[in-house]
Amino acid sequence: MEYHDDNVDQNGSNNNSIKQQELIEISSVLRRTSESSLNSLESINEPNRKRLKVMEQTKYSMYNDFEDTAILKKRESLNYRRQRISELRSKISTLITKKEEHELRNYELEEKYSSLKKGLALIESQIEEINDIGQSSMERLREKLVVEKKAARANHDQQVNSMKEKYTAEAETIINKYEQEYAEKLKTLVAQSNHLKGEIKSEDQEHNRNLIKLKEDYHKKLISESTKIDENIRHIKDKLVNEELEIKRKAIDYKNTEDILKNDLTSTNTRLNGLYSQISSKFSNKESEIDLLRHTIINKKNQIDEITSNFNLKSNKITEHKQKVELINKKLTNYENKRRYLHNRLQELKGNIRVFCRVRYVPESIDKLSLIEIADDDINENANQEIIISKNQDDGSKYSNSYGLSNINNNSYTFQFDKVFNMNSTNAGIFEEISQLIQSSLDGYNVCVFAYGQTGSGKTYTMSQPQDGMIPLSLNKIFEDIEDLKSKGWSYTVEGQFIEIYNENIIDLLTPNGINGKYEIKHDDIENKTIVTNVQTIQLKSESHANSILETATRNRSTASTKANDRSSRSHSIYIFKLQGINSAKGISCQGTLNLIDLAGSERLVSSQAKGDRLKETQAINKSLSCLGDVIYALGQKQNNGGQHIPYRNSKLTYLLKHSLGGNSKTLMFVNVSPLQKNLNETINSLRFATKVNTTKLQPSRPSSR
Numbered sequence: 001m002e003y004h005d006d007n008v009d010q011n012g013s014n015n016n017s018i019k020q021q022e023l024i025e026i027s028s029v030l031r032r033t034s035e036s037s038l039n040s041l042e043s044i045n046e047p048n049r050k051r052l053k054v055m056e057q058t059k060y061s062m063y064n065d066f067e068d069t070a071i072l073k074k075r076e077s078l079n080y081r082r083q084r085i086s087e088l089r090s091k092i093s094t095l096i097t098k099k100e101e102h103e104l105r106n107y108e109l110e111e112k113y114s115s116l117k118k119g120l121a122l123i124e125s126q127i128e129e130i131n132d133i134g135q136s137s138m139e140r141l142r143e144k145l146v147v148e149k150k151a152a153r154a155n156h157d158q159q160v161n162s163m164k165e166k167y168t169a170e171a172e173t174i175i176n177k178y179e180q181e182y183a184e185k186l187k188t189l190v191a192q193s194n195h196l197k198g199e200i201k202s203e204d205q206e207h208n209r210n211l212i213k214l215k216e217d218y219h220k221k222l223i224s225e226s227t228k229i230d231e232n233i234r235h236i237k238d239k240l241v242n243e244e245l246e247i248k249r250k251a252i253d254y255k256n257t258e259d260i261l262k263n264d265l266t267s268t269n270t271r272l273n274g275l276y277s278q279i280s281s282k283f284s285n286k287e288s289e290i291d292l293l294r295h296t297i298i299n300k301k302n303q304i305d306e307i308t309s310n311f312n313l314k315s316n317k318i319t320e321h322k323q324k325v326e327l328i329n330k331k332l333t334n335y336e337n338k339r340r341y342l343h344n345r346l347q348e349l350k351g352n353i354r355v356f357c358r359v360r361y362v363p364e365s366i367d368k369l370s371l372i373e374i375a376d377d378d379i380n381e382n383a384n385q386e387i388i389i390s391k392n393q394d395d396g397s398k399y400s401n402s403y404g405l406s407n408i409n410n411n412s413y414t415f416q417f418d419k420v421f422n423m424n425s426t427n428a429g430i431f432e433e434i435s436q437l438i439q440s441s442l443d444g445y446n447v448c449v450f451a452y453g454q455t456g457s458g459k460t461y462t463m464s465q466p467q468d469g470m471i472p473l474s475l476n477k478i479f480e481d482i483e484d485l486k487s488k489g490w491s492y493t494v495e496g497q498f499i500e501i502y503n504e505n506i507i508d509l510l511t512p513n514g515i516n517g518k519y520e521i522k523h524d525d526i527e528n529k530t531i532v533t534n535v536q537t538i539q540l541k542s543e544s545h546a547n548s549i550l551e552t553a554t555r556n557r558s559t560a561s562t563k564a565n566d567r568s569s570r571s572h573s574i575y576i577f578k579l580q581g582i583n584s585a586k587g588i589s590c591q592g593t594l595n596l597i598d599l600a601g602s603e604r605l606v607s608s609q610a611k612g613d614r615l616k617e618t619q620a621i622n623k624s625l626s627c628l629g630d631v632i633y634a635l636g637q638k639q640n641n642g643g644q645h646i647p648y649r650n651s652k653l654t655y656l657l658k659h660s661l662g663g664n665s666k667t668l669m670f671v672n673v674s675p676l677q678k679n680l681n682e683t684i685n686s687l688r689f690a691t692k693v694n695t696t697k698l699q700p701s702r703p704s705s706r
């Protein structure tokens, strides 16, 4: 490159000499011209002067060109130095790449260390295996392990040392090489810088100043680069020292781990020896125990064989018993079907509409009794019992305590009913006669039991007397029978509704304060079912539950009665119990309804002498009672003559009982009569009404069952 500088200088001096030559030639031309034309100078003076001026200008411009060329030279020199600096930079980046390569090698070394660690773990697992195998093989393996460990350690140490040496040498070589290179380059640069300084000094003041500035900047950069390089070298050196320390530390760790393993191995060995001796003694103990157990097992096996044969015998007997039970169950079902049939047949023979007459009890001390002669339990040729009423001729003095038939005369009235109960009859005794009907309602028939009679004749006493009235006794029987029927595969649900009809209006006794909607009677003529809209239906879970609901209804009725001036005497109370039975085993079901009714008092208008509201009430009662008689009569007529209209709609009572009167239903009417002289007319009237009902006999029909 020095050649380049010289070449540039030579070209510059060649140009200068050419220009000097030209100047010399021009000067000589001028001189010759001035000499030869001295005389004619005056004539040509002016144009020559002009030419001289032009030439002088040319000379000055040539001088300027010369100065520009020098600056160009300097610029080229500076470019060359810039190029050198960029080369230096690329060398520094190469050095950094090498440093990274060194780090990569270090990482590989660590990888190798971790694989060695894995090898150590494998050896540990082998030690565990040795423990399992036993003492003898353990010793052998331990020796093997020691050898392997020594070999591994020697191998590892060798590898570590050789790698350490290799990398230390490499690192030192690299560092020395680079240090040398950098020193040489620095020296060259400083020399070049000095050379440049000398050259620049010879330039003019302006250029000198610029060059000094450039030199200073360049020098500063050099110093900073040099500092960076020194820093890098120091960093690499530190890292190498740290790595060496780390390798040494790992070697120490490895040594420690080995010592720990040795100790563990020794303690495990001791422990296993102890365990072996313990197990040996236990083993001999267990062997004797096993012998004992073998004998016991043989004994137990014999016992089990004995028990198994006994079990088989008993199992055969159980199968035999089961078959017998099945046979008995079948027979029981047949008996139950027969019982139902015979029971219904018996009820039919007794008549689907029956009338029982009951004479109310009055103490003997009360006078003015009419003479009532009641036949004894014998029945007459119509299978009926008779009640004979005659006026008391002697104003009570001839009261017969024998109830004989001796006093019959023209003033007497004879009535015949299915049953006549005298004053001394009890509710329990009467219930025995009607309990069969409760069974019918459970068998799927609609049953209607009602008490008819004048006020005070004992209707409520008969129907609702707590403990032994027909209603509480019926509920008692229902739940008793349901319990019995369970054993025959039947399960029942019992629902209750408690209604009062007052002045042709329906009242729900469980909602005494009334409801927003209307109570409407609706019939399902296909299913023979009746519902009253908005009336509460209570599912009666047990006898006690049913009795508590009954109490509520009775209490509500008597409360309303007190408020409305003895309303209960002038209203019909109707307690409806729906009995639904299912026999899942046989796949059959049945649904019956039991209606228990306490009718309003049946006074005639004449004897009641009622006026105003009471008159209306009496008219309503009489209308509904006479409708009841009409419906029963029409039912009898229909059976006999066919096709007759049944006037159910004429009263709320008969409309409500549409499906419980006639058809498959069974009806029982109590006619309650008073034995008092003063009630004679009402008594005869009641008995006449009852006779009309009693003369209606309905043909049997099928129960409501599926």
Ligand SMILES: Nc1ncnc2c1ncn2[C@@H]1O[C@H](COP(=O)(O)OP(=O)(O)OP(=O)(O)O)[C@@H](O)[C@H]1O
Binding pocket: 360, 361, 423, 453, 454, 455, 456, 457, 458, 459, 460, 461, 462, 568, 569, 570, 599, 600, 601, 672
């Ligand atoms: N067989 C009887 N033994 C004892 N007392 C009786 C008997 N029958 C009725 N009584 C009594 O006679 C009174 C009137 O009877 P009960 O209230 O049953 O008549 P009723 O026909 O229901 O009257 P009402 O139509 O006003 O309701 C009651 O005090 C009742 O206890």
